[in-house]
Every structure is written in structure tokens, then in C-alpha cells.
Amino acid sequence: AQSVTQPDIHITVSEGASLELRCNYSYGATPYLFWYVQSPGQGLQLLLKYFSGDTLVQGIKGFEAEFKRSQSSFNLRKPSVHWSDAAEYFCAVIDYKLSFGAGTTVTVRA
Amino acid sequence: DAGVIQSPRHEVTEMGQEVTLRCKPISGHDYLFWYRQTMMRGLELLIYFNNNVPIDDSGMPEDRFSAKMPNASFSTLKIQPSEPRDSAVYFCASILTGEFYAGYTFGSGTRLTVV
Numbered sequence: 001a002q003s004v005t006q007p008d009i010h011i012t013v014s015e016g017a018s019l020e021l022r023c024n025y026s027y028g029a030t031p032y033l034f035w036y037v038q039s040p041g042q043g044l045q046l047l048l049k050y051f052s053g054d055t056l057v058q059g060i061k062g063f064e065a066e067f068k069r070s071q072s073s074f075n076l077r078k079p080s081v082h083w084s085d086a087a088e089y090f091c092a093v094i095d096y097k098l099s100f101g102a103g104t105t106v107t108v109r110a
Numbered sequence: 111d112a113g114v115i116q117s118p119r120h121e122v123t124e125m126g127q128e129v130t131l132r133c134k135p136i137s138g139h140d141y142l143f144w145y146r147q148t149m150m151r152g153l154e155l156l157i158y159f160n161n162n163v164p165i166d167d168s169g170m171p172e173d174r175f176s177a178k179m180p181n182a183s184f185s186t187l188k189i190q191p192s193e194p195r196d197s198a199v200y201f202c203a204s205i206l207t208g209e210f211y212a213g214y215t216f217g218s219g220t221r222l223t224v225v
Contacts, residue, residue, distance in 0.1 A: 034213045043201065043218040051211035090153065094210050097166070098143070098203070100153040 002027040002093045004074075006101035013081050014109050021076040021104050023091030032094040033074045035065055038103075039087045047089075050074060061085070083108050116202050116217035123224055128190040131220045134183055135204030143214065144177055144187050145201040153201075159185065160207075192224045 005024045013019050025031050035047040048059025055067040065076045074091060086108045091101040115134040123129050135142045143158040157167040162179045170177070174193070179185040189196055199221050203214035 032211050036213075036216075044216040046213045046215075049211065049213050094213070096141075096210065097155055097158065098214055099155070102152050 001099075002031060002095045003099055004033075004091045004093045004101040006089075006091050006104050008104045009102070010105045010107070012107040012109060015083055016080050019076075019078045019081045019085070019106065021089050021091075021106070023074045023076065023101060024072050025074060025091075025093050026072065027093055027095075030069075033065075033067065034092045034094065034098070035059065035063070035074075035076045036090045036092060036100075037061075037087050038090065044090070047076070081106075081108055083110070114202055114204050114215050114217035116200075116220050118220060119218065120221045121223070123192055123222070125193055125224055126191045127224075128188065129192045129196075129222060129224075131187040131200050131202075131222070133185045133187070133202030133217060135185070135202070136206075136215055137183065139204035139206045139215075140182070141205045141207065142179060142185050143203045143205075144185070145203065145216075147199040147201065147219075148197075156187070189222075192222075194224045197222055197224050 003026045032051045034049045036044045037047050038044050047063050048057050050057050050067045058064050063078050067074050088103045088105050090103045092098050117132045140161050144156040147153050156169040157177045159179045177187045199219045201219045202217045205214050
């Protein structure tokens with residue numbers, strides 16, 4: 001069955017610094033991959049998605065992710081984080097059912 | 111479109127009471143999913159429907175949980191009797207066949223507290 005793994009439970013980053021969140025997938029074919037963000041007490045918002053084509057995908061809020069088949073990875077990046085980026089981030093893969101990773105909590109320090 | 115609408119946003123109930131969570135999917139979407147989010151288990155798929163028919167309920171934790179979709183615009187998740195360990199955030203999501211590449215649209219969730 002398809003699955004994703006997020007190896008980092010918690011990351012702390014300074015405001016203005018770059019951010020990279022890791023995601024590894026397990027799937028036989030080309031996967032449909034997603035990153036969602038959940039701000040405290042809020043629902044899940046789709047940041048970006050990958051299903052084919054260019055391996056670097058752009059999303060909302062200045063985020064991007066790179067699909068690397070050779071590494072089975074789909075890492076999320078942002079060049080310069082803002083305090084409002086403090087949230088929990090989920091990588092997910094879909095095969096009718098959307099399966100989520102455990103999530104990475106991002107703390108932004110001033 | 112107003113998106114996926116869930117009600118109530120918050121629910122506090124006493125152990126043993128019946129709880130009903132509601133979801134209105136995006137108009138035209140033919141798949142509907144119920145997820146539960148807890149600190150211990152993260153986001154778990156409970157059940158999903160296609161064209162109002164339950165397709166996979168293997169994630170439903172026990173017989174106390176039941177879900178229905180009487181029509182294309184409404185679904186309920188019922189817990190009877192409720193227990194403190196059912197405390198969680200319950201999300202509903204919907205999607206249209208052929209647009210899975212676009213990702214699900216989630217509702218804002220229902221935060222359930224069973225005391």
C-alpha cells in the first residue's frame with residue numbers, strides 16, 4: 001500500500017531563514033503527492049501537489065517542493081520563513097484514499 | 111462554492127451520550143471521506159463513500175461508530191455511546207472522480223470532547 005514518511009517530528013527555524021521539510025514515499029507507480037498545512041486550531045489547507053511533469057512544483061504562500069524519484073522523496077521548501085508559517089505540515093499520497101504522514105511541527109523563532 | 115461544510119465546529123458531550131457530526135460536501139463531488147485526527151494516531155481515514163455508497167469502512171474503530179450518506183449533499187458520522195477516547199478532531203473531505211490529482215478539499219473539522 002502507498003505510504004509517506006516524515007522523519008522530522010519538530011523543526012525550529014528562525015524568521016527569515018530557509019526551511020526544508022522531508023517526505024519519503026512508498027509507491028509502485030508515479031504517485032500523486034501533496035503537502036497540506038494546518039495552523040493551530042484550523043483545518044487542512046492544500047499547499048501544493050505533484051502528479052506528473054516538472055519535478056519542481058510551486059505552491060501557495062511561497063512554498064515549493066521537489067519530486068525526486070531516485071530518492072523517493074518529495075521535500076517541501078521555503079526560502080525565507082515568516083512567523084505566520086508556524087504550523088503543522090503534512091505530506092500525503094493518494095490512491096483513492098489520501099494517506100498522511102505523521103506531520104512535522106514548525107516553530108518559528110523571532 | 112462554499113467548500114466542505116461541517117457542523118458543529120465544537121461539541122462537548124458526556125460519556126455515554128450519542129454524538130452526530132455532519133458534513134456537506136462540495137456540490138458535484140462524488141467521493142466523501144471522514145478522517146479523525148488525534149495526537150497519538152495522527153490523521154486516520156475512518157470511512158469513505160462513492161456516490162453515497164460506503165466503499166471502505168475498515169478504519170471505523172468499533173461498532174459504536176456509524177456513518178451514513180443519505181444523499182449526495184449530506185453525510186453523518188454518529189458515535190453511540192461516546193467515550194472519552196473518542197475525543198478528537200473529525201474532518202470531512204470531498205473530491206470528484208477524475209480529479210484526485212487536485213487533492214481533497216477538507217472541511218474545517220469538528221472538535222469533539224467527551225467528558
